[in-house]
Amino acid sequence: MIPAISVRDLTVAYDEKPVLWDVDLDIPEGTLSAIVGPNGAGKSTLIKAILGLVPIAAGSIRVFGEPYRTAHERVGYVPQRGSVDWDFPTDALDVVTMGLYGRLGWFGRPGRQERRIALECLDKVGMRDYARRQIGQLSGGQQQRVFLARALAQDAALTFMDEPFAGVDATTEQTIIDTLKALRDAGKTVVVVHHDLDTVPRYFDFVALLNVRLIAAGPTEAVFVPDNLQRAYGGKIAFLHR
Amino acid sequence: MSADLQISLVAVAAGVACALVGVFLVLRRMAMMADAISHSILPGIVAGYVLAHGPNLLLGFLGATASGLLTVVLVEALSKGKLRQDAAIGLVFPILFALGVLVVSKYFANVHIDTDAVLYGEIAFAPFDTVNVAGRDIGPKSFWVLAVLAIVNTGFIAVLYKELKLATFDPGLAASLGFRPALLHYLLMALVAVTTVGAFSAVGAILSVALIIVPPVVASLLTERLPRMIALSVAVGALGAVLGHRVAAWSNVSISGMIATVLGILFGGALLFAPGRGLIAQWSRRRAQKVRFATEMLLVHLATHQETAARDIECSLPHLESELGWDREVAARIVGRAERLGLLEREESLLSLTEAGLRQAYLAAER
Numbered sequence: 001m002i003p004a005i006s007v008r009d010l011t012v013a014y015d016e017k018p019v020l021w022d023v024d025l026d027i028p029e030g031t032l033s034a035i036v037g038p039n040g041a042g043k044s045t046l047i048k049a050i051l052g053l054v055p056i057a058a059g060s061i062r063v064f065g066e067p068y069r070t071a072h073e074r075v076g077y078v079p080q081r082g083s084v085d086w087d088f089p090t091d092a093l094d095v096v097t098m099g100l101y102g103r104l105g106w107f108g109r110p111g112r113q114e115r116r117i118a119l120e121c122l123d124k125v126g127m128r129d130y131a132r133r134q135i136g137q138l139s140g141g142q143q144q145r146v147f148l149a150r151a152l153a154q155d156a157a158l159t160f161m162d163e164p165f166a167g168v169d170a171t172t173e174q175t176i177i178d179t180l181k182a183l184r185d186a187g188k189t190v191v192v193v194h195h196d197l198d199t200v201p202r203y204f205d206f207v208a209l210l211n212v213r214l215i216a217a218g219p220t221e222a223v224f225v226p227d228n229l230q231r232a233y234g235g236k237i238a239f240l241h242r
Numbered sequence: 243m244s245a246d247l248q249i250s251l252v253a254v255a256a257g258v259a260c261a262l263v264g265v266f267l268v269l270r271r272m273a274m275m276a277d278a279i280s281h282s283i284l285p286g287i288v289a290g291y292v293l294a295h296g297p298n299l300l301l302g303f304l305g306a307t308a309s310g311l312l313t314v315v316l317v318e319a320l321s322k323g324k325l326r327q328d329a330a331i332g333l334v335f336p337i338l339f340a341l342g343v344l345v346v347s348k349y350f351a352n353v354h355i356d357t358d359a360v361l362y363g364e365i366a367f368a369p370f371d372t373v374n375v376a377g378r379d380i381g382p383k384s385f386w387v388l389a390v391l392a393i394v395n396t397g398f399i400a401v402l403y404k405e406l407k408l409a410t411f412d413p414g415l416a417a418s419l420g421f422r423p424a425l426l427h428y429l430l431m432a433l434v435a436v437t438t439v440g441a442f443s444a445v446g447a448i449l450s451v452a453l454i455i456v457p458p459v460v461a462s463l464l465t466e467r468l469p470r471m472i473a474l475s476v477a478v479g480a481l482g483a484v485l486g487h488r489v490a491a492w493s494n495v496s497i498s499g500m501i502a503t504v505l506g507i508l509f510g511g512a513l514l515f516a517p518g519r520g521l522i523a524q525w526s527r528r529r530a531q532k533v534r535f536a537t538e539m540l541l542v543h544l545a546t547h548q549e550t551a552a553r554d555i556e557c558s559l560p561h562l563e564s565e566l567g568w569d570r571e572v573a574a575r576i577v578g579r580a581e582r583l584g585l586l587e588r589e590e591s592l593l594s595l596t597e598a599g600l601r602q603a604y605l606a607a608e609r
Contacts, residue, residue: 051418077418088269088411089468098408102419107401134466 004189010059032184034194037210076156093131099153121149141172245369253483255388260453261479262395268458278335282313284342310435445498452502463516538606545603559591
């Protein structure tokens, strides 16, 4: 079977300083996968490179066996919450509708159909009542749920999420993980940049351990073991309660 | 058409054209780029003048657009390294502007593009430079230029509204969906450059910045929806233009100076009086919150001590001064408010909670 993502010999450098060194990675279709590693390991850079948002120095990337350019309609992306301006003059419903812009293409206008889909997606993450709220008035957790609803609206075969659990409340974390598991159970592939090692075994069925180089990748129970973690985090990891 | 009306029309067209592109500049937090472009288009205009051996609308616009885009490219290239964007802007535009000033002072000391006109504009002379179609005078040339720019900008935003909004709010998603945020960025910057050239001839380099930046900032204080922000921005730009011209004519001062001043006053008014985001609204909201919290504090205090032996002391009005750290005036005001709301009763100076007051105290304590 063709993997959802296939990365070969990927090197990304900022100012000749490698952020990712010669990474080979296959992420199978239908998995809920985590990209895990210490700060500065290149986790966000890896997904940005796959999405063509940062230039790559070497290597090749295939998404469903195709270059990203031709596959982008099947790919969804949720950037870090802090990467956008939440004072922007718009409401939750509009942000979720943006998830449908790819389908509308250039010049296409969202209409009643798009509005209905967006409201459904807000409903699925428990945010329907906040549809007309200006996004800056939402709490951090609510903002992340709006982003999640937008990813649902994209209805992508493959969805990337960059640190969706960063700074959210427990309810939101549960909503997000339940939603992601439901997506996986529906046959979609979800790739999450993740920080919290404690929750990895409970949340994810596939893990890529990264620290500039790829340390290990595979099913969680095989890869998420102390030995590999030691190699990814060096001496920086004191304990791991599971 | 009277000269006054013609000047008004020019000013309104400039206000509308500038306010439209200004919205997206302000939302992209690139307001200073308008300042940079407004100055650095000068060498482009001069280059157009040289190439055409005299004033030429088309070459002037092309040159200005080219140097405007050059500014954007240079600023972005410089700020990719260690330099921050504000420093990069500060480096690029004075150099380009200076280049233009040098050429003007050397070769065109006494012609149409003199430095005063560059800085302050010459809107008062607009009625002398009119367009003739089939022998009929159809109004000032700068009006028609700015009107066309306003229409082009309106068309650009109307056609690419969704794409511009997405690329401004979330460029990462825009790029991953295949909308080219970089392309949109440069299209927008090109329009800013062209619009500035148009406004420049009317109100000058410095004041064109006011027309681009102030209306959208005023609009952003008044609404939280992008379509309304665009509409309000246009309205504020037009209003500032008309009022500025009227007041200038009445008090016999510089028109462009008065337009910018009126815009500044409109901004001050919005900053103070905008419902929701204005300073006064914020202040009264904070004050109401303070009073609400103080009332809750009083209720919780009374609830805690109501059934205790020390009730006579703890729940007496003079005692609040020492216990809650309130001076007499504050204590009297808060107690008075709670009494009016039926939350407590007063016998002499002894305070006791009513049923409703007790309930609210529990609700507050639980939060």
